[in-house]
Amino acid sequence: MRLPTVHCRQFEGKGSQGKKSQIIYDSEIVGPDCEQFFDREWLARHCDRCAPKRGQAVLFSNGDGEFVYKRYHRGGLPGRMVKRSYWYHDLDETRMWREFHLLDRMRSLDLPVPRPVAARCEKLSPLTYGGELVTEKIPDSQSLTEMLSRAPLPAEAWSKVGRAIAGFHRQRVYHADLNASNILLTRAGEVFLVDFDKSEIREKLTARAALANLQRLHRSLCKLRRRLPVFHFAEDDWRALRSGYDAAVAAG
Template sequence: MRYTQYKSGNQYVLFNQNVLNAFCDSIFETCPEHVTHICSDAQGRGTVVFFEHEDRELVLKRYHRGGLIGRFVNCTYLFSGLKKVRMWQEFQLLAHMRDLGLPVPRPIAARCIKTSPLTYQGDVVVERICGAQTLAEILCKDALSEKTWEAIGLVIRRFHQHHVDHADLNACNIMLTASGQIYLIDFDKSHIRPGKDQGWRQGNLKRLRRSLQKWQQQQAGFHFESRHWKALERGYQGAKTQPMRSSQAAEALSR
């Protein structure tokens, strides 16, 4: 993937040259008539805006702090070099994973705004995965087959084979399309791990399982059972898994 960087005033911008012939700053200032949907993200750290730009469906994410510190400092971060800002790292990691053939959203642009010599704010734009729902949304409505759970495990294994440590692997950051494709999203604070370090892999899986169990406790009729997790582990461990048929996925997503 080809991308380039430029500076305008106190703003630094990365954009995907395979998608945008010339960058337009307005992509970060979405007009109301172009917005199709607005929602709070899974961690409650601000909002995610779905909008249209040049006949493409895109997603704008503004970086907001969560947790205790987020009560006092909303969206400002300490600047310690452009390569270390969160939107730069997420954009470049997405680009790297796309080049590896991993199922992630296509990065479109990232912006870092210097608010002072020591602080910054920023946002990132990615291409929307059309016709997809999160794993959590689907399981609130219906159960998935064990073959589908195996396929999810196999997808996670692919990322781990490329040493991708997802910092927040949860039921809202796995998406399934009606055609049977499985994507991972939201790679803020994620990174490539050294080859010899493997303990983080089980950490990813444990985090996902805790997320599913939390949904199960809070949402009546949430379709998650121990056999589903065992199926995911089979897929992760390399069991021969047949891809989910499009008809199976479409049926689950339509309910």
């Protein structure tokens, strides 16, 4: 069993409609009442702007804190059923527990990721589960997708994104879905990565796996350029990202 960090607490929650649920939270930030974050009505009252839509991250505030809520789902192609259940094997192996602990571990390695706040795993049937994760909002941040649909980025910013990715690779982190929406840039120019579902710290991160991460990001940028009416991405930008990445890898 993976040992939770000292400030992580776990308890059996009430769950919705009589379902059994387990909750994990960071007791330095919230208390056991964080269970309310997973209540649809509570969330709708505390979220920014809109009511939570399915398959979308929700920004909400509680006291002085600002948080981001996401529900795990698979599939989700437009018009298709969004499936929210997974086969249950062991709590530590659930998507939300893995992502919660991975974020915690990456933060202890000083990697720029959001702080995990709470997660819930709900047994949907004896063999299946679903769940949610809440993280601390990265203040003053926008995703690369949002930024590039407004204005181009200077080469230095692209290079910084490359250096940030290299920092993760140096710690053997494999990001399972490195795309432009999972890269956040703050107003102060810091780069954060989010959305570590199915990601992992590998015993050894091969050059091939690292390259697969970069290629996925490149494909995502090209796809957005094709699909969005305005999207500032040119091959020179990619070269700037690669040179930042390569320099950071070489500096080791």
